[in-house]
Amino acid sequence: MVALSNVRFGKRNDEVKAIQAGLIAVGMNIPAGATGFFGEQTRSAYAAWQRVLGFTGSAADGFPGCSSLAELGARAGFVVDCRNPGAITKSSVRFSRNSGVAVDEATARAFAEQACDRTGAPRSWVTGVSNGANLLTLVFRESSFRPNAVNRDDVNATGPIQSDGARLNCSRGYAQVIPDTFAENHQAGTSDRIYDPVANIAAAINYIWRRYGDISRVQQANPHRDPAPY
Structure with a gap:
């Protein structure tokens, strides 16, 4: 079983090794072989795989999505699980608001860093990745740093x-x-309150990983592009 949540850029584990072996089996090139580390070589090979499947442009950037990973599994002989392991039921989501949380960038930054640490996302998602996309831009555009x-x-x-x-x-x-997205992408070990700053951002991170593969592909997070729903 290969969980989509465990085969992200920068991860090192046996599931990464399984997709590397799968990529090699379907003809993609990873010079270092199946090392178990998802680095630039694996990203390049996965991008080539995405192009084989007909993806183009930013959809073929080497970040695994459910459909491309499932197709690789079907051809290479492993089962893919695209579910988020920390998911909760929608009926479990609570709606109590925060009290005493400052409305400013520094406070939002601290919570975003905690959310990255909880989900395993790199802290560069807070400061800005290669194209400038970052969580603080997304949060400001979505809520003006208002946790409630x-x-x-x-x-x-x-x-x-x-x-x-x-x-x-x-x-x-x-x-x-929204509650559906929060429940489906809930991070294990965080609050079931949708307004909880860390739980809210962590769910957004998991959603971004599942839908886009990386924050660099989210227009709403990119300060150099116009705001857009994500």
């Missing part, structure tokens, strides 16, 4: 009223995640 932010007006604002006075499916918190 809730969007009552967009298409997600449906469902029964919850204990915070907002409808069930509203986007909430620093990264403006």
